[in-house]
């Protein structure tokens with residue numbers, strides 16, 4: 001029987017990336033091997049709430065959306081995460097995953113939309129970026145840089161130039177880096193990236209379950 005350690009399952013508007021603004025069911029798995037300085041989901045680091053796939057399915061079927069986002073923590077910290085994605089895709093859910101970029105993405109079901117971080121210097125986890133993952137991104141997958149300092153901005157700019165990245169998101173650390181300043185920097189330097197504001201935080205603040 002497939003079992004998963006689940007921090008929370010909730011229904012909200014997607015706050016990130018291409019699907020921003022769309023009603024989505026979130027499945028948050030427990031645990032993360034990283035400790036980013038700006039982490040806003042530390043409550044998901046620990047927990048012991050083991051659910052079967054059937055129990056998860058019963059919960060998500062209560063919500064009126066076939067769009068499911070697998071998040072964490074770092075969902076790929078569990079091998080079972082790949083199975084969870086496979087099973088949901090078999091049932092015709094439209095599945096996306098938010099991952100840190102520190103763990104191998106190559107075995108993620110190709111029908112799953114990937115939003116992968118590249119950690120910036122101010123996260124204090126920049127050495128965890130698994131560069132081999134860049135080889136496994138599909139054309140529509142997205143790469144996210146969380147910007148907390150000018151140094152992060154310059155690092156991200158260099159990185160996307162060096163690796164010719166497409167579908168790039170720049171997201172300012174809430175209450176640390178001004179979104180307006182980031183917008184101005186993107187325009188001034190003619191970067192072809194998408195400014196991402198965390199919609200769920202604008203709407204509901206920094207709470208779990210939204």
Ligand code: SF4
Nearest residue numbers: 032034036039073100
């Ligand atoms: S990878 Fe994500 S969940 Fe893990 S510490 Fe960093 S921000 Fe938090």
